[in-house]
Amino acid sequence: MSDERKLPYVMAFNEAVSQAMEADPSVFCAGEDIGAFGGVFGTFGGLQAKFGADRVVDTPISEQAIVGLGVGAAATGLRPIVDLMFMDFICVAMDQIVNQAAKLKYMFGGEATLPLTITTAGGGGLSAAAQHSQSLEAILCHIPGLKVVYPSTPYDMKGLMTACISEDNPTVMVKHKRLLGMTGHVPAERYEIPLGKANIVRAGKDVTVVAYGRMVHESVAAAEKLAAEGIECEVIDPRTLQPLDTETIVESAKRTNRVLVVHEAVRFGGLGAEIAAQIQEQAFDYLDAPVGRIGAPFSPVPFSPALEQHYIPDAKAIEAGIREALLRVGA
């Protein structure tokens, strides 16, 4: 029974890539260590053995050229998947991502099509310190021409990765490092989850929590704890951060009248600021409390587990944020 089928998040990614490569000979992968080694987290494991070294390509440690390889190959008719290993490394390739991939179509008057997927691993929690733990998605969401996807479950991973590969625009697929081993239901057949469509993970009437990536699970844990007290939280996972499904978020805010946005990225200038602004623009009269934001403090990600566990938001912090949103007396 397909309902029984379970896969880890990392293998859901791998299966999406594998099935896309089977279906479309123009799909290929390139990146550091992805071939014989199978990728730093095993994300591309077994694919070179299956599809050959011409389609699963080991590259030099050259992030600009890796993304450039994808841009040039996409502009000339292939459907590349290029891997940047850690999200921090997008900074090394920023010209190719921001000035080239994102803008080529527009600058060329619409003539170029760039079906390019850039994959990377974001988030902290592995004591990987300040250059291997960042959540830089807000920077990418700020760039017109890019799409940004951040799955929180194995099911969403496969469906969203399949959609990224089918997408005719440059898309950044962010895997959360601490979700790689998470197991969940994944159908064997190929399926797509449309980009730009949020998922209501948990329905509730008292408060809306918007969270993505690993923070979805921390938010659900907080919501379950509060449910014991009769507080019903609605947890929304946007899944795609650009384009953002503001419609679903605003609709929920209008029902619950209270919203908390949660992310692992630093709070200042994070996606939570944009989501809060959208809600106050579109649902100001419905709000019974300011839109709350939970995010990391404004510092680089610290190394020591003692510091990092304090740094990354958790269910306890989210629970406190929800209680604060509920403190205000409604109209």
Next chain:
Amino acid sequence: MSISPDKQFDLHRRMVRIRLFEEAAGRLAEANRLPGFLHLYVGEEAVASGVCGALNDDDHITSTHRGHGHLVAKGGDFNRMMAELMGKATGYCKGKGGSMHISDLSLGMLGANGIVGAGSPIAVGAAFANKYRKQGQVAVAFFGDGATNIGAFHEAANMACALHLPIVFACENNEYGEFTPRDKTMAITDIVDRAAGYGMPGVIVDGMDVIAVHEAALEAVERARTGGGPSLIEAKTYRFYNHHGVQNLGLKYRSDDEVARWKERDPIFTLEDRMVENKVATRQQFEDIWTQLRNDIDNAIKFAEESPVPAPDQVLVDVYTQKAGAR
């Protein structure tokens, strides 16, 4: 010259088309009839023409901020080019790219580029796709001497060699990175010295001699097409005008003598002299070519000036491709 008379005329025509387009663009800019920046290719015509003359229509090139010459040499249409420079809806990029992003994907021209060095990694991608498809296409990355100092070039050259891709790195060494002379920004005299560091053959050619450039390009393109991997061509050339625009803006970074010496070696007039000397052409033939192409330019300016500007609602069009295309 082992290059056929027909090919000599072809290369000459490409150069004259570039010269006339650029001179016209310069005049229009001086008269404030072009918005934005303008980096003129005058003086360097032999490089784009000699290299693109060795390519097929379905081969790819990436270009630079000084990119008009590459598009003209690849067969670019004057009307759509001039309209783009004027920011018109009929331009190559519908007025959204301008001089620094002018492109024609149907001619394999993957765009002028406002970021120095950024074209080379994209050319590597085109070369990868060409190798992947196994249809014998090649890619050429055009770039200047200054671009070889930026990391993107190094990454691209190394990756192209590591993956043994069908690509030619065509360096236009015009001796200046913007306003700073090459000898202030690198400790070597010849860019070609860098080729060995990547494991590819490199050759220096006289970038004012279109035949010499063409012969070197034929060899490098043939090597790429037949599985021999990347090559580097360093063409020693010179920018007759400024880094951007026509005027010197009061800056004196090159001596009049130096400019005059290079202008004596004008790539178009020296080719004409040789072709007449070798009895391949007559002065009258050249007169007729210039007259006809001047007429094309005049028509292009007229076309561009009479073209509509883009409607304001076009700002949000083509940020994204709307349809999903994959299987």
